[in-house]
Amino acid sequence: MSPKSTRKGHYLERDRSWHPEALTPNYKSSIYRSPSSKLISFPTTLSEETGPVFGHDILGSLDSDLIHNYARQGQAAIGSRIIIHGRLLDEFERPVPGALIEVWQANSGGRYRHKNETYLAALDPNFSGCGRTITDENGDYEFITIMPGPYPWPNGPNEWRPAHIHFSVFGNAFAQRLITQMYFEGDPLIQKCPIVATLNSLTAVKRLTGFLDMERTIPMDSLAYKFDITIRGKQQTVFENKPEGL
Amino acid sequence: MAIVKDEFKESPSQTAGPYVHIGCAPNFTGIKKIYSSDLGSAMKTGPVKGEQITIEGTIFDGTGAPLKDAMLEIWQADSDGLYNSPQETRGICDPNFTGWGRCAVNLNTGLFRFNTVKPGQTPAPNGTLQAPHISVWIVARGINVGLQTRAYFSDEKEHNSSDPILNQIGDSKRIKTLLAIRQKKGVYSFNIHLQGHNETVFFDI
Numbered sequence: 484m485s486p487k488s489t490r491k492g493h494y495l496e497r498d499r500s501w502h503p504e505a506l507t508p509n510y511k512s513s514i515y516r517s518p519s520s521k522l523i524s525f526p527t528t529l530s531e532e533t534g535p536v537f538g539h540d541i542l543g544s545l546d547s548d549l550i551h552n553y554a555r556q557g558q559a560a561i562g563s564r565i566i567i568h569g570r571l572l573d574e575f576e577r578p579v580p581g582a583l584i585e586v587w588q589a590n591s592g593g594r595y596r597h598k599n600e601t602y603l604a605a606l607d608p609n610f611s612g613c614g615r616t617i618t619d620e621n622g623d624y625e626f627i628t629i630m631p632g633p634y635p636w637p638n639g640p641n642e643w644r645p646a647h648i649h650f651s652v653f654g655n656a657f658a659q660r661l662i663t664q665m666y667f668e669g670d671p672l673i674q675k676c677p678i679v680a681t682l683n684s685l686t687a688v689k690r691l692t693g694f695l696d697m698e699r700t701i702p703m704d705s706l707a708y709k710f711d712i713t714i715r716g717k718q719q720t721v722f723e724n725k726p727e728g729l
Numbered sequence: 730m731a732i733v734k735d736e737f738k739e740s741p742s743q744t745a746g747p748y749v750h751i752g753c754a755p756n757f758t759g760i761k762k763i764y765s766s767d768l769g770s771a772m773k774t775g776p777v778k779g780e781q782i783t784i785e786g787t788i789f790d791g792t793g794a795p796l797k798d799a800m801l802e803i804w805q806a807d808s809d810g811l812y813n814s815p816q817e818t819r820g821i822c823d824p825n826f827t828g829w830g831r832c833a834v835n836l837n838t839g840l841f842r843f844n845t846v847k848p849g850q851t852p853a854p855n856g857t858l859q860a861p862h863i864s865v866w867i868v869a870r871g872i873n874v875g876l877q878t879r880a881y882f883s884d885e886k887e888h889n890s891s892d893p894i895l896n897q898i899g900d901s902k903r904i905k906t907l908l909a910i911r912q913k914k915g916v917y918s919f920n921i922h923l924q925g926h927n928e929t930v931f932f933d934i
Contacts, residue, residue: 492816495733497933502742503873510744512871515791516923520903522933525894529852530864530879531934533814534804535769535829543763552763574733587752597748597758598836599798613755613763649746651753655816657804658934662868662875664743678744681873687741713740716733 494527494658494715495574503681510677511638531658532717537583539617546615549588549628553611560610562591562629566699566707567648567665571622574716578622584712585615585651586626593634593644602634627705633672645672645679648693652712659714665693667708742875745868747798754800754833769802769831772845777826779808779846784880784909784917787839788867791924795839799869803830803843803880805862810849819852847882853893860888860895863909867921877932880909880919903930 505517545552550560567586571579589595589612592604596611610629618624631646647664654660666673666688673679673688682688692710699707750758754767784803788796805828806812813822813829822828832841850858860881867876881889889895895904906929909917921929 495739497874498733498738499933501735501738505873507873510871510873512744513873514871515794516796516869516871517873518876518928518931519924520928520930522931523894523898524933525897526854527934528854528859528894529812529816530804530806530859530862533812533816535813535827536815537768541768546763553760572737574737574739576737585752587748595748595751596760597751599747611751611755611760611763613751613760615752615764649743649749649752651745651749652740655814657864657866660802660866660875661740661742662745662749663740681743682741684735686735690735690738690740691743713737715739 491718492532493718494532494656495718496524497715500683501687503683507677507681510681513681527656527658532656534653534655534657534659536581536655537617537653542615542617547626549586549610549612549614549626552614554609558609560590560629561607562610564627564705565630566625566627566701566705567693567710568623568625568696568699568707569710569712571618571624571652572711572713573654574713577716578618579654579714580618580620580622582618582622582655583615583653584618584624586613586648588612588628588631588648589634591629591632593632604632604634630667633670638677642677643672643675645670645676650712652714654714656717661714663691663712665710666691668692668694742873744870744873745800745875747870749798749800749868750833753831757833767831769829772827772830772843773825774827775825777807777823777846779823779849780915781844782847782915782917783842783844784863784919785840785842786919786921787841788834788869788921789923789925793925795834796869797834797836797839799839799867800831800833801841802866803845804828804864804866805845806848806851808846808849810851812851850888855893857891857893858888860885860892876923877934878921878929879907879932880917881907882917883908883910898930906930
């Protein structure tokens, strides 16, 4: 144990060999947007161990229902109906309740509702691709949405993103702030994607894969995918240099 | 350092991509029917004590071009050095101050701006105090893991000189990249350089 991880309240250091490197040249946008100097490391201070907390009062009744939250009265988004659900945990496997999760995604044709989007696939007038929720007392969350489509992007002459949903996750501390993406089990585009390839191991790819979950499907209604998310863990107790939970 | 098995490690990061606004600032990108306002667009919910300040700047890439698709979040203490967080046990933060701001940079110019208050000093782990600072987190297309940096204040020379983290950096040229420069009363400029001879200091905190 280094002293960095032993004080009560400290957050475990990020494992930088597990996360993508800043410079990943096959993902071309990283070339001029990756710092070249070493990151300066120091243990978390109160500035990182605190963070904003959001109450359920910010949520509207349809915020986590992307099929309906942008749809006209009586209408619905076009696409395969799916449930995305999972549990938010920390690195000590403790559930994280009360955490804000925001998502965004392309529509079923692979088109985003955004001013800078240029892909020729049709916009769905009833779909924005925006949703949010707050984890419940068990750290669980759920979204209702449609299966996003894959889409081409100008990284190479013929490159396609696998279907994915972007996740933005808060915890209890600014140190835990995380943005990532969920991919869908079995998608053959996963292994061809330069952004997925910024991950350093197949284990890491697996951790960003949502798995078909037949138990949560709704017969004659929706398929379901399970996607658990982990954010950085905080030391609770220090006992002879060995934190509880390790 | 503590060893965490791969299956329990923090979920690996992926870029926010160019369309982060859809999920995090939908009103900003014209999706106006879902949320009444974009989260973090106002850090003050009423009158807030302390020196009212604006921090504005631009994020530049390695070619010197401004990033026009980035999003920043900031987190800071109030003017007494207290955080609006359940983890804050030393006192009660100004109830009208959230301490958290989120800003999508201007899609045409790349400019960001936060209306906030100048933070007070906050504790350092060694029992001393940190200089007033704002924690900054940056995501964008091409950024694989959100970048952490800090804005300190050019007119806090005394506190800056005794700040443990600035002292750890040591090199005065690099420290300078963390200074929000006072332009006039209440206005600070904080430009961020992702690469180049004046590359901003980024942290692994």
